Amino acid sequence: MIAGRLPSTAVLHTLAGMVLPSAQSDFGVSGSLAEPGTFNSIEIAALTLGILLSAALFFWRFSPILRNILRSKKDPNYKLSPISGRAWTFFSEVLCQSKVIRQRPLPGLAHAFVFWGFLAFALVSLNHIALGFGLGFLSPTGILGRFYFFFAAAWALLVAVSITGLFIRRFFVRPVWLGEKLSYESGVIALLIFLLMVSYLGAFFVRDGSIAVRLLWWTHTLTLLVFLPLIPHTKHLHLVLSPVTVFLKNDGYAKIPPLAGDEDFGLVAGKDLTRINSLQTYSCVECGRCTEHCPAATTGKVLNPKEIILGLRSYLNEFGPHSDIPLLTESRIASPDNPPAKYLSMEAAFECTTCGSCEFQCPVGIQHVPVLIGLRRGATNTGTWEDDYGTKLFLALEKNGNALGLSALERDKFIQKQGFPIFDGTQDYCLWLGCMGSYDPKGREIIADFARVMQHLGTSFGVLKKEKCTGDPARRLGNDLVFQNLAEAGLKSFEAAKVKKIVTICPHCVRTIATDWREFGIAPQIEHHSEFMARHRDKLPRQDGESIVYHDPCYLGRYRHVYEEPRSVVKQAGTLVEAPRSHERSFCCGAGGGLAFLGEEKGERVSHVRARELAGTGAEVVGTACPFCNTMFRDALTAVSERPPQLLDIAQLTARALPASQPAANLPPESGGAQ
Amino acid sequence: MSGVLVVVEQRGGAWNRMSFETLAAGQQLAAKLGTGCSAAVLAASAASLLPELSSKKLQKVFAVEHDLLAQYTADVYVASLEQLIRREQAAFVLFPHTYQVRDYAPALATRFKQVLISDVIAFRASGDSGSPVFVRQLMQGKLNADYHQTGAGPCFVSIQAGTFHADTLEPGNAPTETFTPQLAADQIRTKPGEPFRESSQTVDLSAAPVIVSVGRGIGEQDNLPVVEELAQALGAELAASRPICDNGWLPMERQVGSSGQTVSPKLYVAVGISGAIQHLIGMKGSKSVLAINKDENAPIFEIADYGVVGDLFEIVPELTKAVRAAKGSA
C-alpha cells in the first residue's frame, strides 16, 4: 500500500531499470555500497508517511500488549539487584545466544546468525533511513563506512543463508515441536528478512545514483516498514520483548514465589498474573523446545507447556489482566459459563512433574514452573481442585505427617531395628531419612546402605527422633497450608535438635529444605548424599567392571546443578555409561510434582519411556540418586525389558563393596530407639 | 437387685450368632458373682427361637413379645427392655456389641441414669472397688482400660464379638416366660424400611470383607486360577498388585495400592506379593493380613499378622481345600 503512494514516473523508471537492457549501465561492481543520491520532496513525503504509518501500525498493535503487561499486578518482592547477574544472563543468553545454540545446535546457530546479523544491521538500517532525509552518516567511501558496510554485508550473507535454512526446516522438514499447523506468518517474516538482506547486498552490484539503486533502496525501505508492524502481531514480538524478558526474569530456577498478603492464593484468575508473568507470556516464540522436552507432552498427556503460556496469552488478550474469570477450568469444553476453557485446563496443570525441562530449555526467559505451580496453588488453595488421590495425600500429610499415610510408629520401629542413633548435637551430621527412607522398603535399604558408607568413612551421624515430610508434594501441588505447617514444624525440629549439617538421600528433600523452606526461616545446611560421597570418593572402595548408566534426577541436576558428584561415585563403582539424554537434558522419571501420589497417568507412563532409554544403553546397572526415581524404575524396568538391568542407588553401589556386617550405628539400640 | 440378664438378638427369626457368645459371658459372670443368668429375646413371636435358648443353663428365658416388636426400632426396644429390667431388677444387663445394640442400648442405660460399658473384652469378678471390673480397649486397641460401675442401678455391658466362645456355653433346661410390654404405636418415632443388600455391578474392593490379592509371585497369567479358587472358597474378592494389572492379567479396577484402590477388609490374603510401598499404602488398613511368599525377607511380612514362607503353588491349593472343608462342616 505504500508503493501505491509513489509517483508513477518513479515506478516506471524503477521497472525500466529492472527489465530494460538500456538500464544495464546501472549495474557494475563498484567495490562499495551504492547510494541512491538525493531524494525529491515527493519521495521524502512518501517516506515520512510510510514511517509514520508503519510506526502507527506497530504501536496500534503493540500498545494493547504493553498495556496488558503494565496493568498486570506488580510483582511483589521483585528485586532488580544484583544487576551483575542479570547482565551476565543477558550477555550469555541474549547476546551470545548460548541457550539457543547449545540446546539445538544447527537451527540454533542459524538463529544466532540472524540475530547477530540484525545487530550488525542496526547501524546500517539507521543510516539507510537517514539517507532518505539526506542525513546519511556512514559514508560508503570513507574508511569506517566502507569497512562497516562490508562487515554488514558478510552478516547479510549469513542471515540470508540462515533464514533460508530455517525456512526449509519450518516448511519442508517440519519438526513436530513447531506445532501441527504451519505458520504462514513465519513464512512471510522469513521472506521479508530475506528480501532485506538481498536488497542490501544488491546495492554492492549497482552504480551510485542509478535507478536500480533507487529501486533497491525503496525495496529495502518498504520491507522494513512492512516488517515493523508485523512484529507485535506475530511471535516475532520476541524480537522486542525477549531481551527484556531475559533481563527481567525472576531470580532462581523453578522458584516458587511467596504468597503476598491475605488475598493471594496463587494464580486463580487474570488479576493474579504479575507483570513478569504477562511479559513472559507475550514473549513466547513458539519454538516448542519446552514441548519437545516435556515428559507430559511427549507421553500423550494433555499438558503442553507451550500451550499453557499461549493459553495465558489468549486469556490476557480476551479478558485482560484484571479479570476475575478463573484461569483453570475443570471442563475443557468452552461454553458461555466456561469461557476460558479453551485456554487452560485443570487436568493439564496437574500433569506437570515439575521436572523443569521447559524452563531450562526456554530461550526467551519464560519461567514455566512457577506458572504451573501458581495455577495449581490457585486451584488447591481455594479448594477447587478435587481429586481423590490429591485429597488423600493432603489428608495423609495433615494427619500422619508423611506422604504415604503410614503411622510414624513404623519409622520408630525402623530406626530402632537399624540401631540408628538419635541426633544429640554431638554428631557431625543429622541424617534425614525422608518419607521414602523412613517407610519405603527400598528407600530404607538405601538409607541403611548410606549409613554404612558414613560409618565406613568414620563420619558420625544421628537421626531425628521424629520426622515429618518436608512438604515437597504439597508444595508442588499448590497446597500452601499443608506446606507451611510442615515447613514450620521441620524448621522447629531442626532448631530444637540443634542441627548444623544435614545429609539425605532424597533430592526433593534437599531442594525443599534448602530453597522452599526459606520462606519461613533458615534451615541448617543440607546436602545430598552424592555430594557427601563425592567429597570422600578417594576413601570409597574401587570396583571394576560393571557398566552403570547414571540417571540424573531432575531435583539434583537441573534444580541443584549437581551432575559430576554422583558420576564420580559411579565411576568408583564401575564404568560410567551416559544415557542419550543426560545432565541438563535428562528426562524425568515421572514421580515429581507430587505425581507419584496421584494415581495412574494418561497415555504412556513417563517412567517406561525413561526406563526403556536407560535399559537401551545395555548397561548392567541403572544407577539412581533419588528414592523416587528408584521406585518409579523398579516397576518400569521389568515392564520394558526382558532382562532388566539391576537398579541401585549410588549409596548401594558403594556399600556393596564395603566389608560386610558393620553395624550401622555407633550407639546401642536402647539409647537409639524410638520415643 | 440381683442376677445377670443377657439380651440376645434376632432378626427375622434368625439368630445373631454373637448372642451365644454373650450368653457364655453371662453364664461366666453369673458364676463369678454366684448368681443366676437369664436371657431375653425380643420378637413379635419368639416361639421358634425359644427351644435353642432354653437348652442352655439359664435361670429363665424371657420371650418379650409384642406385635410392635416385629421390626426393630430403638423406641420400642428401649421401652420394652426398660419395663422388663425394672420388673426383674436385674443387676447386670449384657448385650452383644452389635450395630443394633449400639443403636438403642445407650438410650436404655440413660433411662436408668446409667452408662453402658460398651465393647467389653473381659471382666474380673471384683476389682479394687469391690464391684466387677470390665476391660475395654481404648486408642484403637493400643490401650486397655478397666471400668467399673459407681452408680446404683443396673449395670449395662456390651460384649465384643469373638471374645467369648459360644462353644463354652453350659447346656441346661431353662423355663420360659412370656413378657408382654406395654407399647403403643405412637411411641415409635422412626419408620424403618426393609433391610436390603446393594447389588454391586462394579467391583468395589473397598467394601469387601475378605480380599485375596495376588502379586508378581504368581509368575504367569495361566497360574491365576490357583488364587481364584482360594478367593472363591473364602467368598473373597480377587485383587492384585500393580504389576499384575499392568500386564493386563486382571483389570485395573482390581488393583490395590497407591495408584489403585485403598482397602480395609477384615482379612487380606497377600499371595506372592512382596509388599512394595505402593501396595502397602493401599492395604495397610486391613484388620488382619495373611501373607504367603517364598522370600522370607519380603517386606509384606512386616505388616502381616500371619506369615507363611513357602511356595504358593504348594500352599494355596491345600489352603483352598482346607477352607472348603471347614466351610462345608460349618
Add this chain to the structure above:
Amino acid sequence: MKIVVAIKQVPERDAPIRIAADGRWIEEGDLNYTINEPDAYALEEALQLKEKQGAGEVIVVSAGPERVQSTLREALAKGADRAIHIECDDLGSRDTLGVAQTLAEAIKAESPDLILTGLQSDDLGLGQTGVVLAELLGIPHATIIMHIEPADGSLKVKRELEDGWFQHVEMPVPALLTIQSGGNKLRYATLMGIKKAKTKELKTVPAAVAAASPAVALERVYLPEKQKKTEMLTGSPQEIAAKIVEKLKFEVRAI
C-alpha cells in the same frame, strides 16, 4: 436446615502411648490433638447437605479445654459457619452421660433441625454420646448412617446393618444421626478456608455443672499384653493350611 455437628478432639492416631503416673490416663504432654475422624465425616456430611440445599447453617460444637478451639477453627476452615466451644477442663472425669449433658445444654439453645456426630470416638471408642444426647433432648435418632436425604420436615436415612445389609429409616426432624466413617470423601483444608475462618464466630460458653457423680468410672489404663507381631506358620503344606484355617476361624473369624 440448621445443622449442629458435635465434634470431639482426640489424640492423633499415631500418638505415643505412655501411661501417666497415676495410671488412669496416658501422658498428655507429648500428645498432638486432632479432630476425631468419624466426626470429620459427620462434618463433611453436614457441609454437603448444606451445599446441596444451597441454604442453611452448619454449627460445630465441641466440649473440652482451650485446645479444642484449634479443631473448631479447622472445622470453620472446612466450611462450618459458626463454632461453639463448651469450656470444660474436666471432660475426662465426666462419663458419657455427663458429657452428653453438657452438650445437650449448649445445643438446646440453638434448637437445630439436625444434629450430627461421628459414630464413635478414636480415643475412648464408647460409641454412645450421640444416642445419649438424643435421649436427653427427647428427639429420635439413628446410628451408623451412610446417607441422608432431607424431605419436608422429615429425613430418610440409609443405615448400615451388619454383613453388607442396609436399611432405610424415616423420621421427623429434629433428629440426631451418628455418621459412619468412609461414607463420604473428606475434603482437605485450604489456605483460603483458613483465612476465611478467622472472620467467623467462635463462641465460648461455660459447661453445665457436672452431674453429682458419674455412673461408671475408669479405674486404670495399661498396655495390652499382646503386641501385634507376625506369627509365622510352618510345617508341611497340609499342616500350614490347617493352621491357617484355625486362625481364620477363631482369630480372624473370616470363615
